[in-house]
Amino acid sequence: MFRKMRRSPQALSHEEMIDLLRTETRGVMSVQGDDGYPYGFPINHYYDEEANKLYFHGANFGHRVDAVKKDPKVSYCVFGQEYQVEGDWAKYVKSVIVFGKAELIDDQDEVIRISRLICDKFPCTPEYIEQEISKDAPRTLVIAIDIEDINGKLVHEA
Numbered sequence: 001m002f003r004k005m006r007r008s009p010q011a012l013s014h015e016e017m018i019d020l021l022r023t024e025t026r027g028v029m030s031v032q033g034d035d036g037y038p039y040g041f042p043i044n045h046y047y048d049e050e051a052n053k054l055y056f057h058g059a060n061f062g063h064r065v066d067a068v069k070k071d072p073k074v075s076y077c078v079f080g081q082e083y084q085v086e087g088d089w090a091k092y093v094k095s096v097i098v099f100g101k102a103e104l105i106d107d108q109d110e111v112i113r114i115s116r117l118i119c120d121k122f123p124c125t126p127e128y129i130e131q132e133i134s135k136d137a138p139r140t141l142v143i144a145i146d147i148e149d150i151n152g153k154l155v156h157e158a
Contacts, residue, residue, distance in 0.1 A: 002099060002149040012152035017096045020078055020152065021047035021054070025121050027078035029056065029143075031067035031102075039067055045076070046117045052147050054098060055114045060106060060141035072101040074145060090158035099149040105142040114142045 005011055012020070026044045033039030041064060046055045054076060058064070068074065079095035105111065112133055119129040 002151075005151050005153060007153065010153040010155065012094060012096070012154060016094065017150055017152040018047070018049060020081060020094050020096045021045075021098075022049070024078045024080040027076050029064070029074055029076045031064060031074050032071045033063065033067055039063060044118055044121070045078070046114060046121065048117075054100075054145040054147065055118065056143045056145075057111065057115050057118055057140055058143070060139050064143070065104065065141060068102045068104055068143060072103065073099075074102045075099050076145060088158075090156055092154055092156050094152060094154050096150060096152035098145060098147050100145040100147045103144045103146065105144055108137060111140050111142050112137055114144075115140060 026042055028040045029043050030038055030040040043056050043058065047053075048055065076098045077095060078098075079093055082091045082093040084091045105114075115133050115137065116129060119132070
């Protein structure tokens with residue numbers, strides 16, 4: 001069902017892909033938008049390795065929520081950990097693409113739990129996190145992606 005990577009020598013190991021999902025804070029989720037147009041948007045994530053799921057939080061209404069209700073199939077791209085070899089103008093960058101089905105979660109206990117996990121990836125004080133959660137949780141929704149396929153590669157930009 002999912003395509004194999006064309007440039008397999010550039011493939012990342014499973015451990016490298018998981019490391020990228022764990023350490024990078026954001027990526028781009030793509031959904032089927034209005035009138036058949038793809039809709040991609042940047043968003044922060046939390047990766048739960050044990051559940052093999054990605055979690056996101058945001059407003060409980062809007063384009064992305066409508067799109068997931070209509071078609072839960074999504075992709076999510078994370079890239080980062082770039083580096084440059086001395087004497088080479090082009091950078092190396094790692095990327096991971098995840099395919100899966102999204103689920104909308106509006107249970108307030110779960111919204112708060114996931115919101116805390118996402119916020120813990122940022123240098124915020126616990127007091128700030130709790131203040132934001134208490135203010136925004138009632139109008140927040142969590143999107144969970146049950147990962148069906150994952151692939152990643154190291155690209156030399158040259």
